[in-house]
Amino acid sequence: MTSPWISPVTLQGKYVRLEPLSKAHILGLTEIGKGQDFWDFMLYGRMETENDMRNWVLDIMNRGAKGTDLPFVVIHLASGKVAGATRYLNIMPKDRGLEIGGTWYGLEYQRTPLNTECKYLLLAHAFEKLGCIRVQLKTDLINLRSQKAIERIGARREGSCAIT
DSSP, X not given: OOOTTOOOOOEEOSSEEEEEOOGGGHHHHHHHHTTOGGGGGSTTOOOOSHHHHHHHHHHHHHHHHHTSOEEEEEEETTTTEEEEEEEEEEEEGGGTEEEEEEXXXXXXXXXXXXXXXXXXXXXXXXXXIXXXXXXXXXXXXXXXXXXXXXXXXXXXXXXXXXXX
């Protein structure tokens, strides 16, 4: 059951459509995501096969069903192809806050207007429709590519932590 505060929605811009993640997206996600090095920065482990991706999709959808996450697949409008995935997570209705994360894109979609527009759509929906007062973006301390992408959209660093 999704949270009454947040429910599946489709968001569309000029370059992308964010639609609720479903089993129908497994093959497209596998095609662009398997074997990519960005999995090294995520908690899920590497995605090497379609079965790995199926397990990931089912896990993320299960989190959505519990109301802790709201997962989206990213569709590149010009090609109609799956470009990646992103989601709201750590949803805190009582505090009117959430996190945007778990974001990844196929190589051909990285460093394109796609990420900027995805973040804009997610932030606009969070603040304007859901009434959030705090939205966080987090990344691994050693994931410099992700940190730079977050900085490019104007986010401000609050802090960091390193284990020595």
